[in-house]
Structure formats: structure tokens, C-alpha cells
Amino acid sequence: MSKFFKNNKLIVILCAIIVFIALIGVSLRSQTQSPVEQYVGDSVAFGQRVVSYPVQFVSGSIGTLFSKESSKEQSSKVKQLEVENERLKAENKKYKKELDIEDISKFEPISSTVLSRNPDQWMNTLVINQGSKDGIQKNMAVLTSEGLVGRISKVNQFSSQVDLISTNTRSNRLSVNIQHKGKNIFGLIDHYDTKNDELVIADISNKDSVKKGDKVVTSGLADQLPSSIYIGEVSKVENDQYGLSKEVRVKTAANLSDLNHVYVAKRNPETIPNNESGDN
Template sequence: MSAIFRLMRNKRLFILMIGLIVFIALMGFTLGRTRLTWPEKFVNDAFGAVQGVLYRPVGAVADFFHDLGRLSDVYKENEQFRQTVAQYTQDQIRFNMLEARNKELEELLGFTERQKNMDNYRYLAAQVVGSTSNPYEKTITVNLGSKNGIKPDMAVRTSDGLVGLVSKVKNFTSTVTLITNLDPSSSKGTPVSATFLSKPDSFGIIEYDEETKTLLMSKIEEKDKPADGDTVITSGLGSLFPKGIIIGTVRTSQVGDFGLTYTAAIEPAAKFEHLRDVFIIVVPEVDEP
């Protein structure tokens, strides 16, 4: 039995030696040749096919990760683009707001220059910083006070028309009572004397009707019968308001006071619901003789 195992082991060794001799012979036989035998071709083709099969999935995986990297770069570029667009939009909004504000201030400046050529009044531009919600006390607060030369009883207007009168002054702010709260029949305020632009010699008193919520011009003489659309301005007589400030236009009129005078409903020129910038009128002081 042991002899058989030894023989088998010897046979394995013998076969291994024969295979080695054949391999060496083949190597020696193929050395220096440019053409391959069909077994060599078969081995090469088989190896190439296996290599191709293995290379394609590996290449696909590599391409996949490469594409993922490119997608990440594209996402970052898109994110930067979105941020740039958002910043541009915000800058455009700021630019439009600044442009509109500059245009508004230029118009206001143009107004003051025109008015300076018409009279000797000085106009201090102020911003509205507050208003009352009390319907019985219609006032606004502006950002100029005694430190800016503001005094009580100075008239206030916008570029459109008359707004009111300074009633209280602090160091850095002032309270302005609106003309809709200047009631000539009580101690709440000071009446506004007015005239028609087309009839400089006419006269009337501006008051506010709480019941109808309407600005009225009363005590108009019969000879100065108002017409719809007439422009009403301050007369500068008997009141603290400088002359020539637009108050509004006549909307309707009717006979009053026993048929001897007229009363006109006035459409205010100033937009009281949208007060942002106003002018405080500084009238030159006249030296007494």
C-alpha cells in the first residue's frame, strides 16, 4: 500500500516535471517569432475578453463618481449664481428706492427754489415722524424743533398745499395741528383767512365740518360767488398764515347766512393721509419803526 502511494507521488512529480519541460520548450520555441500559434491566440483572446468584461464595470463606476463630482461642482455654481441674482435683485430694489427718493427730493428742492423767487419766505424741510389717531386732535409730529429755529405758530405745508400750524415745540421735534382741526368757533385753533386765486379781493374763512368731514370756506360775499374748480389760497390777512399758499379747490358751493354769503366745500390740495415730507415756513421778521 505504501508502495502505491510512493508511486503516485512520484507520478505527480513526474507529471509536474514534464509540464515544466513542455512550458520551457514552448517558451524557447516562441522566442524570436512574430506570429502566434492558435493556442497562443486563444489564450490572448480569452484574456482580452476577460479584461474587457472587467474593465467596463470598473470604468463605469469611475465615470459615475466622476459625474458625481461634476454634479457637485454644478450645484455649487448654481448656488453661487442664485446668490448673485438675489443680491442683484436686492441692489436693484435699493437703487430704485434711492432713485425715487432722489427724484422726490429734487422736486421738493425745485419747489423751494421756485417759491424763493416768488416771495421772501424760507422753507425748512422736515420729515413726519408721528401722527395722532385721535379724531378730535388731528396733529402730526415732525423732526425739527427749537434747535432748528422752529417756533410756535409757524405755518406748515407740502409741495401740494397747506397742512397746518406749529402748535408745540420741543428741542428736536414739533407738533403740527392740521387745518382740519383749526376751528374758528372755539379755542382749539386759529382760523385761516382765504381768497380765490382768480379773485384776489375776495375773502373767506376756512373751517372744518366734523359732521360732513369736509373743509369749508364760509363768509364769502355774494359778489365773489365761487365756481366749481376755483383755486383757494391763503390771503395773509387777519391770521398767522402767509399769503399765497394753496389750500385746495372748490368742489361745490351753496348759499348761506340768510342768502347774503356763500359757503364752498373745498377739496384739500395736501394729501393728509400720506404726509411724509413737509415744509415749515419761516416768515422774515419785520422790524418795527
């Protein structure tokens, strides 16, 4: 009896092997997966997901981090380029204006850079990088593309001091002409109003007509500066405290608080009136 059961077991095993081989053959010929194969494949895929998700998360986070840093760097570079572009535009505009100065054709302009400016004397003096070796002389006019800013007060071999027109000293009183409807009205700069950033011309006769917007230029008299250099325009006209004369306020065309590059204008001796005396 035992021999019979052993033989049956062998037959069952052989049949199972045959069926298994047959199933493999069918699955190879079929494009669809059997439920068993699907289960095995899903199990393997799930295991791969369990392993790959943390790896992808970490690598993705690192990639995102570097990507953000890269974006920040690119954004920063773009902003820097924009700032640089605006700076170059401003400089180009400024130098273009400087090339268009009408008065520059009358002189031999000496291009100069501001070397230093004492905070305590910010609106009084500054030092430029040109001196006697470059042809600078005392009392030469100093200007920008907008207009007059001052005159040379001290000359060294390689540098010079400039007294700004905003300097409140008696020796720095500048003679000017106020241009009103083709007529020149002579006056002297009395002082600079630091509160309102305006030059003040005192003692203008009540008989003289001066209006807001009138142009103010150098007269070319008494101070050995060239004539007709633009200074600014009249911003206000009022009577003095006694009502005997007018006080004229002038807004300077040049920004006296922000000066980096200036021109020193040489004056042709032939343009100096005969009644002027003294050395440059």
C-alpha cells in the same frame, strides 16, 4: 515517449511566447487596437464609469445646489438694488421739487424732520425736530414741496407740535383765497372731510363764481400765515343744505397722511397787515 511529449510542450510554449512577443510588437507599431486590447480597455472604462457616475452625480448635485443658492442670492441682491434705485429716484425727484418751491424765496425756510405722529391723532398733529433754539415760533406755516400742511401750535426748545390743516377744531379755521380768473374769493376752511380726504370751505356767496380746478391759497389774513402758499384745488362746488350759499371742496396738494420731511416758513414782519394783533 514521455520525454518526447515533454519536449513538444516546451516547443509549444516557446512558440506561444514568440507569437505573443510578435503581437505586442505589431500592436505597438499599429495605431489601431486589437480586439483583446479593446476588450480590456472597455472593461476598465466600464469599471471607471461605475465608480465615477455616483461621484459625479453627488458632486454635480452639490454643485447645482450651491449654484442655485448662489443664483438666489444674486437675484435677491439685484432686487434689493432695484428697490434701492427706485427709492433714490423718488427721493431725488422729491428734493428737486422742494428746491423749486416758488414761495421758499420769500422766507427763511427751516428744514425739519417729522419725529413722531400719534396714530389716534394721525390727521391732526405731528411733532418735528426743530424748536425755539432753531428759531421756530408759534403760528409759523409748515409746508412741503407740494403745499401747505399745517402751522406750528406748540414750541419747545428742541421740538415743536404742528397742527395739520386737516385738524377739525374751531381754532384751526384757516383763511384762504380761491383764485378764479384773476379774482380772489375769500373763505374759511370749515372742516376736513375724512371720508373723502377733502377740505370744506363753507359760506361762499352764491354771487361768487367758483369752478372745479380753481387754485386755493392762503390769504395771509387773520391767522398770521404768509399769503399765497398753495393748498390745493377745488374738486367740487355745491349748494349748502339751505341753498343760501356755496360749499366748496378742496383736494389738498400735499399728502397729509404721509409726511416725513417738512419746511417751517419764517414770515417777514413787514408782510403782516397792521390790523393783525397778537404774538407769534
